[in-house]
Each structure stands twice: as C-alpha cells, then as structure tokens.
Amino acid sequence: MGDQVLVRDTGFGADDWQGGFVALADGFAANAPGLEMTPADDAAALSGHLDRVEIIRIGFPGFADGRGFTLARQLRALGYKGRLRAFGHVLADQYAMARRAGFDEVEISADLAARQPEDQWQARANWRDHDYQARLRG
Numbered sequence: 001m002g003d004q005v006l007v008r009d010t011g012f013g014a015d016d017w018q019g020g021f022v023a024l025a026d027g028f029a030a031n032a033p034g035l036e037m038t039p040a041d042d043a044a045a046l047s048g049h050l051d052r053v054e055i056i057r058i059g060f061p062g063f064a065d066g067r068g069f070t071l072a073r074q075l076r077a078l079g080y081k082g083r084l085r086a087f088g089h090v091l092a093d094q095y096a097m098a099r100r101a102g103f104d105e106v107e108i109s110a111d112l113a114a115r116q117p118e119d120q121w122q123a124r125a126n127w128r129d130h131d132y133q134a135r136l137r138g
Contacts, residue, residue: 053082
C-alpha cells in the first residue's frame with residue numbers, strides 16, 4: 001500500500017495500520033484483526049465477531065457505487081466500534097457522505113491526492129455542520 005494516503009478530518013496522513021487485511025471469508029479462519037470487505041459482502045456475517053476486529057476496509061469499485069456507504073452504516077448499526085476505512089474510487093466530494101455513513105478515514109492513491117489536494121478534502125471535514133438536516137434546522 002506504499003503510494004496510499006489516508007484522509008481524516010485532520011487532513012492527509014500516512015497509513016499507520018501495520019496488521020494487513022484479509023478478505024472477510026478468510027478472516028474468520030485466520031482470526032485476523034484487519035478485514036477487507038467488498039460492497040457485496042453481508043455485514044450480518046460479522047455479527048458476534050465485531051469485538052475482535054480492529055479495522056475493516058471497505059472497497060469502492062467505482063465512483064457511482066454507493067453500496068460501501070450502506071455496508072458501513074450496517075456495520076455501525078450492528079455495534080461495530082473499530083476503525084472503518086473506505087478505499088478505492090472515493091472522491092473528495094464524497095468525503096462528508098463517507099463520514100456520515102460511519103467511516104473514520106478514506107484511503108486514496110497518491111495520484112488522487114495530487115489531483116484533489118488536501119484542502120479539497122478539508123473543505124468537507126466539517127461534515128456534521130453541513131449535512132442537509134443541519135441546513136433544514138437553520
């Protein structure tokens with residue numbers, strides 16, 4: 001993952017996770033603390049196992065594929081308290097939505113970070129203040 005940049009509310013940073021990731025199906029056998037899920041995976045498969053998973057990385061195969069947001073929301077609803085990371089095709093414009101869905105961070109390529117610099121992501125870091133419900137409340 002060498003050319004990757006993590007985006008958090010505080011800005012860009014290096015990846016601090018050293019444990020690696022295994023696919024959801026393989027993770028149970030390996031008792032892995034880091035799982036990687038696809039949008040097609042079932043969040044309910046982790047029910048009863050969430051307390052031993054430190055980080056879950058959810059892939060976004062395309063910019064228009066929002067299933068990862070739904071999966072993150074389902075994991076949080078099931079009680080997952082660990083780190084949730086989005087990766088793949090996620091744009092700065094989607095950062096606020098990712099945070100509202102339950103993601104803690106977004107992993108982007110260095111190329112995307114160059115095209116969409118930190119200030120574009122930071123402009124959406126106040127995601128709690130600028131969601132549609134906050135605007136309706138006035």
